[in-house]
Amino acid sequence: MDKPVYVHRVRYNFSISKLVFWSLIFLGLIVLFFFRSPSSISSSRRVLQSGPDWEKLVRKSASTRSPSRGVRVLVTGAAGFVGTHVSIALKRRGDGVVGIDNFNKYYDASLKRARQDLLKESGVFVVEGDINNAVLMGKLFELVRFTHVMHLAAQAGVRYAMENPSSYVHSNIAGLVNVFEVCKSANPQPAIVWASSSSVYGLNRKVPFSEKDRTDQPASLYAATKKAGEEIAHTYNHIYGLSITGLRFFTVYGPWGRPDMAYFFFTKDILKGKTIPIFEGPKHSSVARDFTYIDDIVKGCLGALDTAGKSTGTGGKKKGSAQLRVFNLGNTSPVPVSKLVNILEKLLKVKAKKVKLPMPTNGDVLFTHANISLAKRELGYKPTTDLQTGLKKFVSWYMDYYSLPRGKSAR
């Protein structure tokens, strides 16, 4: 028997509304996925890495306040801890600054994104890319006649080198070589200031560590890649006339710091009531570091940049000898890790749960202590912040950044 027409119509209408219903659900899911996925969050911040708008951003960021001074700096690792502070300091005094950073996930990338926001507020544009990308690096030099490169991009961390050795080779060796390659071919060649590390002193026992001391006993792959970097710097200076200054940083700490470093994760764990491991040397001796506050390091970096001689080559050809320097940037007052924890306990007003453990044999050294007389003489470097004062500033930033109640900490 034929069904009445209205039955067909009802069925037809029903399947249309079903189709519309499911389409809307499907669309909703797509929208939800794009709004919530972290990659969409970062891509919304990301600017296309080519085209006139991007070039305009690069050129604007590189423009100097006073054209007569004309200092234009490419800062690699600009969204890193030291990179952010140095970029802001350069921009604040009127220099042109362009940043580059690959925003890798070695530690919480949202902290790097927050630093990027801070840089943007200061007028510093950060190009998203890897220093190993020769085309991108070359493009930046086509757009801007950089006078200096502040090369701070690196795979940091002493102990992580056991977990991911190739990341150290990629950033600290291949990446460094690529930076030098691009600089040697640039016309004019920029002067380069780059981050080496106190870890190059390795098993050196002579204190305080002087630039003249031996650095051929690295205790970690990280240290070995930094030491290799210093030798590679010698080669590029020798063959191409690049002016190169290496800075040996001593355990830099402060606001906007690195969450993988002890002072940072101790703070987090003390507040959470988690037990913190304090490493000890043989016979329960204390392990100590020459902790150096970020503002002092920034002054050292700017001092190195301002006193850097010009590179002498052009377009890959050496014209004469150029400056090759290396400096310790430390605080000259080593503090035992147990004392660092005591200071944090007082500032946080929380008693830490501690466990003393023998220092693991994965690259750590027992102590560091910088002799800074060379940097004092040549760069005018003079650290002024002791650990108590610097940690107070760090804790204050930490409580604000993570929106923690103020009651628990001392400002």
Ligand SMILES: O=C(O)[C@H]1O[C@H](OP(=O)(O)OP(=O)(O)OC[C@H]2O[C@@H](n3ccc(=O)[nH]c3=O)[C@H](O)[C@@H]2O)[C@H](O)[C@@H](O)[C@@H]1O
């Ligand atoms: O000065 C440097 O050259 C280096 O300083 C730091 O390396 P490190 O001094 O080992 O800094 P942290 O990892 O923050 O360790 C600080 C101290 O805390 C100790 N520690 C670390 C971790 C832990 O769980 N317990 C502990 O007692 C370490 O043995 C060390 O004495 C940085 O992580 C390196 O990137 C940098 O190059």
